[in-house]
Amino acid sequence: MLYPFTAIVGQDEMKLALLLNAINPSVGGVLIEGEKGTAKSTAVRALANLLPPMETGATAMTVVELPINATEDRVVGSINLEKALQDGVKAFEPGILHAAHQNILYVDEVNLLDDHIVDILLDVAAMGVNTVEREGVSHSHPSRFILVGTMNPEEGDLRPQLLDRFGLSVMVYGEHDPAQRMEVIKRRLAFGDDPVSFVASYAESERALHERLLQARELLPSIIPTDEVLLKIASISIGVGVDGHRPDITMMHTARAHAAFHGRHQITESDLKIAARLALKHRLRRLPFEEQGHDEDRIDTVVTAVLEG
Structure with a gap:
């Protein structure tokens, strides 16, 4: 189970x-x-x-x-x-x-x-x-x-x-909010005590997400990035200083998937923001001893400048 x-x-x-x-x-x-x-x-x-x-x-x-x-x-x-x-x-x-x-x-x-x-x-x-x-x-x-x-x-x-x-x-990371952490424990206890009933209680939410994924896959091929979107993707990659073209292509694929997941036929700025965060953080060049936590701030700053530019 x-x-x-x-x-x-x-x-x-x-x-x-x-x-x-x-x-x-x-x-x-x-x-x-x-x-x-x-x-x-x-x-x-x-x-x-x-x-x-x-x-x-x-x-x-x-x-x-x-x-x-x-x-x-x-x-x-x-x-x-x-x-x-x-x-x-x-x-x-x-x-x-x-x-x-x-x-x-x-x-x-x-x-x-x-x-x-x-x-x-x-x-x-x-x-x-x-x-x-x-x-x-x-x-x-x-x-x-x-x-x-x-x-x-x-x-x-x-x-x-x-x-x-x-x-x-x-x-x-582990949850730091006490209420969220408590909820983790409660759900794990419920699952351990009666897995059949616990799984059944999430059957509807699982079915709804399954259907949403099916619809997103069907919609995906029709989402064609415009030249304007592709230029923004390229500008974001240049702005954050990542190497090669793989980050650009990954951002494009991710933005398309995010748009499809939300039932959109066109890529929006919100799709690009999410795609940049997920596709670029692990590709950033860091200074010695630089914390990874600064990565999102660097990406967000560049993305905002490109989208508003």
């Missing part, structure tokens, strides 16, 4: 990032940073129960977890060369990326994963295809999934090059 997504108290930015990436997987994945016990894994597992299949006719979505100690062959799959050479067949043995197709690929403690494995995951997430090559023998298969990584920054950081490859990033 899974804890309902709509029963999670607070953590609005985390929940929104997950939903936007689910609406538009081209966003490129979500990295959730935060201390233990902040509903990171709960939200990821609850998301799968909430989502429609990624493609029409696909089976119900599941969460495929990637172990920290997974080898490259375990992740991408392997080819039985002896069988391939002797029998003339590819003899492909599927890996985690095969199982992840049409599902959520969840990497807990992604900062502890080997950098080479993270690179592979992010490459496949971007291309939607996994290719395995061994001694001149190759095999490819579709691997389109919703990528979610979680980590506790106290246990180590991701290299900036890898951070940049995640579309969105959010930081989560």
Whole structure:
């Protein structure tokens, strides 16, 4: 019995990032940073129960977890060369990326994963295809999934090059409002005492959000950014000083998803503000010992100047 997504108290930015990436997987994945016990894994597992299949006719979505100690062959799959050479067949043995197709690929403690494995995951997430090559023998298969990584920054950081490859990033904290914190305890007690009744009490809110996601996915293709919107996105990226063009493209995909989530046919300033916060914070260059908390202020200042300019 899974804890309902709509029963999670607070953590609005985390929940929104997950939903936007689910609406538009081209966003490129979500990295959730935060201390233990902040509903990171709960939200990821609850998301799968909430989502429609990624493609029409696909089976119900599941969460495929990637172990920290997974080898490259375990992740991408392997080819039985002896069988391939002797029998003339590819003899492909599927890996985690095969199982992840049409599902959520969840990497807990992604900062502890080997950098080479993270690179592979992010490459496949971007291309939607996994290719395995061994001694001149190759095999490819579709691997389109919703990528979610979680980590506790106290246990180590991701290299900036890898951070940049995640579309969105959010930081989560424990609730500091006593009333909210009390509500977390009450709901957890209710779920533990009678999970069936607790889940049933959120059935309507889960159904409503499921329908909203379906409608957003249907609306998404019709939301075409205007040149004015694209110019604002480019100006925001230049203003905050991020490298490369990936931030611009991610902001565009995120703004489209946010507009679709709110039933809009055009991207608005509010969509751009949300997209900038989610897509740029982890890509900002920082001075030594500079606190991450200043990032939102820097982004908001630039976004306001661009939108009012």
